[in-house]
Amino acid sequence: MIVFSSLQIRRGTRVLLDNATATINPGQKVGLVGKNGCGKSTLLSLLKKELSADAGSVSLPANWAMAWVNQETPALDVPALEYVIDGDREYRQLESELLVANEKNDGHAIATLHGKLDTINAWTIRARAANLLSGLGFSQPQLTQPVRAFSGGSGACALISRKPCCAGLICCCWTSRPTIWIWMRSSGWKSG
Known part of the structure; x- marks a missing residue:
């Protein structure tokens, strides 16, 4: 509580x-x-x-996992799918560490990082992010469009989906624009 x-x-x-x-x-x-x-x-x-x-x-x-939605969609050139995945800080950190380990050809670090990535189910991250965006009404071509291309409800959905993409259970989520929730397609949310 x-x-x-x-x-x-x-x-x-x-x-x-x-x-x-x-x-x-x-x-x-x-x-x-x-x-x-x-x-x-x-x-x-x-x-x-x-x-x-x-x-x-x-x-x-x-x-508790906390998630929130900022009031404005950032004017970024990052594709929507990557923006959603960026919301999983642990995944992005491990991905970055793995890149360094590969550059150094550090087999022990590579194996350790693969184990950590496996623990967080990282190999399905793109599919989970795409499924989430699809459930919020994004078409397949929109997944590769830059975040700056979205505004209003679509932009808000990109912001919202960034938070729970890979975090699992979100215990508390808020937005300072509650009308966004009215616009969103409820069929995209699954409980379980």
């Missing part, structure tokens, strides 16, 4: 939250609603550990 205890958040001299206390239990769906500038995005930044509370505390299980 996520627990906010006597939380205070300031932006400059302005107090956005003062002595706020709340508990969000697993399985609960919570909407954070308020006018512009009231602290919604600031609270999410606190959960992402981009900033600290001025007073009080926030706690959440260390084993």
Whole structure:
């Protein structure tokens, strides 16, 4: 569960939250609603550990996988499929280490890294990412289009799919643009 205890958040001299206390239990769906500038995005930044509370505390299980969607799609030349795969930092790190090990012809490191890649099921990453994007309405040709080519709902889907691509179970996911979820095709999401 996520627990906010006597939380205070300031932006400059302005107090956005003062002595706020709340508990969000697993399985609960919570909407954070308020006018512009009231602290919604600031609270999410606190959960992402981009900033600290001025007073009080926030706690959440260390084993929870967190995912979020930024407000804007970046203007990148990276193909949509690669952008989604980039969301799996562990895979990209191991891929980079393997490239170095291969350049050095370090057989021991290569074997170790192949074992780690096997553990995270890395050999199916492209298929899983493509399947996820397909489920969100992306066509096969769109998988190779640059991220900058997408906007609105399609861009949001690319951002959303980047997070859970290979992470397995996402325990908590949020966006500061909730209308995105209304637009998305629900048939693309599978539970299990």
